[in-house]
Amino acid sequence: EDQVTQSPEALRLQEGESSSLNCSYTVSGLRGLFWYRQDPGKGPEFLFTLYSAGEEKEKERLKATLTKKESFLHITAPKPEDSATYLCAVQGEWGAQKLVFGQGTRLTINP
Amino acid sequence: NAGVTQTPKFQVLKTGQSMTLQCAQDMNHEYMSWYRQDPGMGLRLIHYSVGAGITDQGEVPNGYNVSRSTTEDFPLRLLSAAPSQTSVYFCASSPQGPEEQYFGPGTRLTVT
Numbered sequence: 001e002d003q004v005t006q007s008p009e010a011l012r013l014q015e016g017e018s019s020s021l022n023c024s025y026t027v028s029g030l031r032g033l034f035w036y037r038q039d040p041g042k043g044p045e046f047l048f049t050l051y052s053a054g055e056e057k058e059k060e061r062l063k064a065t066l067t068k069k070e071s072f073l074h075i076t077a078p079k080p081e082d083s084a085t086y087l088c089a090v091q092g093e094w095g096a097q098k099l100v101f102g103q104g105t106r107l108t109i110n111p
Numbered sequence: 112n113a114g115v116t117q118t119p120k121f122q123v124l125k126t127g128q129s130m131t132l133q134c135a136q137d138m139n140h141e142y143m144s145w146y147r148q149d150p151g152m153g154l155r156l157i158h159y160s161v162g163a164g165i166t167d168q169g170e171v172p173n174g175y176n177v178s179r180s181t182t183e184d185f186p187l188r189l190l191s192a193a194p195s196q197t198s199v200y201f202c203a204s205s206p207q208g209p210e211e212q213y214f215g216p217g218t219r220l221t222v223t
Contacts, residue, residue, distance in 0.1 A: 004153075032210055043115075043201050043214030044154070087153065091209055097142075097161060098169060099209045103153040 002027045002092045004102035012108045013078055021073040021086055021105045029093030033071050035064050036087040038104070044087055078109045113137050115215035117202050123221045124192040132187040132218050134202030142205045143185040144169070144212065145177065147198040154201065159209070160185055192222045 005024045013019055025033065032051055036044035048057040050066040057064045061082060063074045073086055085106045089099040118133045136143065144159040146169075156169030160179040174196060176188040185204075189196060199219050203212035 009151075034210065041217075043203070043216055045214070046211045049211060089154075097159060097167070097209055098156055099154075099212075100156075100170075101146075101154040103151055 002090055002095060002100040004088055004090055004100055006086075006088050006102035006105050008105060009103070010106040010108070012110065013075075015079060015109055015111050016077050018074070018076045018078070020075070021107070023071040023073070023088030023102055024069060025071070025088075025090045025102075026069075027090045027092040027100075031091040031093060031096060033066055034089045034091070034099065035071070035073055036089065038085045038087055040085075047086075075107070078107075080109045080111050083107055083109045115202055115204055115213050117200075117215040117218050119218060120216065121219050123223065124189070125223055126192060126194060128192050130189050130192065132189075132200055132202075132220070134185045134187065134215060135183050136185075136204040136213070137183065138204065138206075138213070139182060140204035140206050140213075141182070142208050142212075143179065144203045144209065145175070145185070145187045146201045146203065147171065147196075148201060148217075149198050157187065157200075161208070189220075194222045196220065197222045 007022045035047040038044040048064040085104045087104045089101040115136045141162045145157040146154040158177040160166045202215040205212040
């Protein structure tokens with residue numbers, strides 16, 4: 001059974017204070033790992049797809065990286081508008097038409 | 112493009128009542144899905160469809176039915192509502208598979 005665990009559950013940072021969110025996964029053959037951002041009261045919004053260990057993707061202050069067991073979402077010099085819940089999901093070989101999501105990390109950036 | 116739309120935004124049901132949550136997309140996407148989101152549990156897949164006339168079960172399908180008669184619409188039916196179905200429901204779509212899905216704004220359902 002594919003599983004995704006995200007840590008920490010919640011993270012509070014000061015504006016400009018860089019940090020990383022973790023997504024650990026077990027999957028029967030990884031087809032893709034996905035990061036989404038979710039603002040309160042809204043649906044998730046797609047950020048990145050990673051396919052293989054060593055791959056990296058960047059968007060503004062966010063950089064996602066992937067190893068064989070986990071993915072990190074690095075946030076560099078965050079701003080208050082980066083406050084959101086960040087969700088990680090995996091697509092495995094056996095459940096190729098399904099995503100399995102982690103429980104999310106709630107990030108708060110204080111000005 | 113309106114993207115993915117969901118109606119209603121809020122709904123209160125009594126135990127045993129039935130209802131249909133509507134979902135529509137105008138992007139000609141083949142893949143559509145329904146998730147529920149509960150505090151501390153992330154998003155869990157209820158049902159999904161890879162094209163008109165084709166549906167399959169996700170992780171938590173019990174108590175829910177779906178059908179896909181057109182590419183655009185993917186309604187979710189609650190047959191006999193139970194308090195355990197109190198949740199926020201999201202519909203999503205993508206061009207081919209579950210990768211890079213576009214999510215709707217959600218329906219907040221309370222069953223008393």
